Amino acid sequence: MVTKFLLSEGVPVDINYGRGTPLFLAAESGQDKTLEILLDHGADPNISVHCLGGPFFMALTKHSFKCMETLVKFSQAGADVNWKTFGLTPLGFATARGGYTNFIQFLLDVGADANVSDDLGWLPVQLAAARDCREEVEMLFPLTSPIPNVPNWTIEGVISHAKIEAKKPLDQKNCQRRKSFLKLQADIAFKQKDYKLASELYDMAISHGESAALYANRSLTKLLTGDGEGALSDALRCRMLRPQWAKVFYREGAALMLLEEYEQAYDALLDAQNLDPQSAEIERELRKARELMTNMNASRERPDAP
Structure with a gap:
């Protein structure tokens, strides 16, 4: 098994390359047998990974009884529940x-x-x-x-x-705390690719106070679930709050691309590029919009075949 081999070669059991420790990643993937091996080799079940928490919390969000039970019962120290x-x-x-x-x-x-x-x-x-x-x-x-x-x-x-x-209603201080709290949950759901849940949580966060960032994030979740109209609506709301932000126009352009409104998408992406001319991501999407717009116009002008 790859895990056993790497551990036998001296790879640190709690090494973290940025996405979490092996124990965290195994919990994220629902691999309870891998968890047992890592715990047998002294893996720490209570190392937190940024706002995503530790392996036990990750196993819970993934609805994995087996992983949660493994982290509690097979660890010498035991996961802090x-x-x-x-x-x-x-x-x-x-x-x-x-x-x-x-x-x-x-x-x-x-x-x-x-x-x-x-x-x-x-x-x-x-x-x-x-x-x-x-x-x-x-x-x-x-x-x-x-x-x-x-x-x-x-x-x-x-x-x-x-x-x-x-x-x-919450007072202003608690309202801000709740909004931050909900945004963190939404960010976690997004990283887990649960875009529907992330969208709902961003919606709850917005109910405690609008912000351009929240609308931009929700626009992206809707884009990834195929809701072009919703993605566009959020992008336009974001634009009202922060009209000089390149990401606003990029989100708008991406939504319009999904809706196959290529000319409007091109204009929005061009605005994004004017605000952030160094962005390779915007340049790629702009080039794509230009090509699709050209192809669409060419097909409109092409006479019907005899």
């Missing part, structure tokens, strides 16, 4: 995101703490309650210490209170 990533523990992530109900009991069984809050002070039970997921609340409630500002400390009371609190 309460390690926070972008303001959330794995349990907080599962209850905030939704779609992880089957993982919550597992997380609790391996030591996840139901009393660790997120970056805004919300506990997992509150995050589940805000989504009106009674099943998750019922799992978490017995393990959660009473919350002082919840007057009716019952399952119904927690759900009712969380729904009310979730509708309240």
